[in-house]
Amino acid sequence: MTHPETHLPARTEEAVMREELARLSNPLALLSGFPPALEQAFELWLDARLRNLLRQYLWALVLLYAVLVAVSLIRVGYFTAEPWRSADMHMSLFKELVLAVTLGMLSLFMRTDIDVRRSRQLMVLVSVLLLVTLAIGMQAYQDPSNHLMGVINLWICATVIFATGLQLPRVCVVIAVLSIVLTILLCLVLGLQQGLAVFSLELFIVGVFLLSFACVMTGVHRQVFLQAGLLQKDKERLTELSEQLAELSLKDSLTGVANRRRFDELLEREWARLERHGSSLALLFIDADNFKAYNDHYGHQAGDDCLRALAFVLVDAGRRQGDLVARYGGEEFVLLLPDTDMAGALDAANRIRSFLAQAALPHAVVPSGRVTASIGVAVSHPGIRTAAELVAAADRALYRAKQSGRDRIEVEAVSA
Numbered sequence: 001m002t003h004p005e006t007h008l009p010a011r012t013e014e015a016v017m018r019e020e021l022a023r024l025s026n027p028l029a030l031l032s033g034f035p036p037a038l039e040q041a042f043e044l045w046l047d048a049r050l051r052n053l054l055r056q057y058l059w060a061l062v063l064l065y066a067v068l069v070a071v072s073l074i075r076v077g078y079f080t081a082e083p084w085r086s087a088d089m090h091m092s093l094f095k096e097l098v099l100a101v102t103l104g105m106l107s108l109f110m111r112t113d114i115d116v117r118r119s120r121q122l123m124v125l126v127s128v129l130l131l132v133t134l135a136i137g138m139q140a141y142q143d144p145s146n147h148l149m150g151v152i153n154l155w156i157c158a159t160v161i162f163a164t165g166l167q168l169p170r171v172c173v174v175i176a177v178l179s180i181v182l183t184i185l186l187c188l189v190l191g192l193q194q195g196l197a198v199f200s201l202e203l204f205i206v207g208v209f210l211l212s213f214a215c216v217m218t219g220v221h222r223q224v225f226l227q228a229g230l231l232q233k234d235k236e237r238l239t240e241l242s243e244q245l246a247e248l249s250l251k252d253s254l255t256g257v258a259n260r261r262r263f264d265e266l267l268e269r270e271w272a273r274l275e276r277h278g279s280s281l282a283l284l285f286i287d288a289d290n291f292k293a294y295n296d297h298y299g300h301q302a303g304d305d306c307l308r309a310l311a312f313v314l315v316d317a318g319r320r321q322g323d324l325v326a327r328y329g330g331e332e333f334v335l336l337l338p339d340t341d342m343a344g345a346l347d348a349a350n351r352i353r354s355f356l357a358q359a360a361l362p363h364a365v366v367p368s369g370r371v372t373a374s375i376g377v378a379v380s381h382p383g384i385r386t387a388a389e390l391v392a393a394a395d396r397a398l399y400r401a402k403q404s405g406r407d408r409i410e411v412e413a414v415s416a
Helices: 010-023 027-031 036-079 082-109 116-140 144-163 168-190 194-248 260-277 291-298 300-317 342-359 387-403
Strands: 281-288 324-329 332-338 373-379 409-411
Touching: 010 036, 010 194, 036 082, 036 194, 260 281, 260 324, 260 332, 260 387, 281 291, 281 300, 281 342, 281 387, 291 300, 300 324, 300 332, 300 342, 332 342, 342 373, 342 409, 373 387, 387 409
Parallel strands: 373 409
Antiparallel strands: 281 332, 281 373, 324 332
8 A cells, every 4th residue: 555645844754753653652642643744644544544444345344234134133023022023123224224324335435536524424424313313212112132232333333433534532522422412312302211321321331432442443543654654764765775776886986977887788778779770879988098107196096086087078078868978997988879970979089089188187297298088989880790899899999099199089990
């Protein structure tokens, strides 16, 4: 079951839920409820929970209803004295009719597009009417079995009132109001009788039991809601950490660009796309010139800074979203350019040399006095049949660039 959003600020949501969970250890905390946003989320969660339970167990309620109808008819037909049989039959049929309406409303409640608040109000109204009717009818006959069945039905109706969504404070109000209403009605209909005192005691006992039951169930529901919410937060945090770890596993820790593993994965994917759609794919190998001499002269920390600066230049040169800059190893980088022909690849290579010249990173050991790079360029063509052959072609072009004096661009010749 999906846990609903609570619409609390992200930085306080989990803290509020933990505070409320700790507060639930005090039974009096049930009377105040959650903060407004969390309370609204709890009601939505409870609605979904009740609907799921109804979908699973409505058949059991229908079966129980059928058994109750059969037992009631047998009791009235065979075990009720003749003077009371007709009246008891009418009372039993009325009770079964109201229960059937309640079951129908429960079936309606399972629909996801129904107004939950209004359906609850209707169900509570039906339950209250049934409660009042049974209470009056119970006192109209002196058969002890009627008293027992009346108390049982009072408990059932009051439980339905709670289960359909009334919170604990409202349950207290319902019981208090019903006690007053029933007492007045019984006085008007029956007059002051000894049975009225017995009924009032029965109603009080049922009320106390219901309050205890409601208190326990409210606490359980609220604890389960908070624990499910906190578990969801932990799950989201673990998912986020997992995604971050997965991202870090594909990044070069020094320069922040993609690493060799990420390059290999994307190269294979782009090569498969090339074979399906016949597009072109360009690959640039970039190597920092005289990098060992740079490290020896400036130190390894400065060498790391130089590699980071070179990576920044390459990212700036690969401007499109699908372009990939990766550190291939040591001072060697690659720039993968999907849907790029030779002209586009050479344009990117020239941008790299231009940006490096503008950066003017000092390199006192070489005649130019600044950091330069050698670039080998290869573009897919019929003579290159695999991704590995494309890498080898770009590597050969890079080798020629370094052998030819560095700080230059070499292109792998196209061959059929």
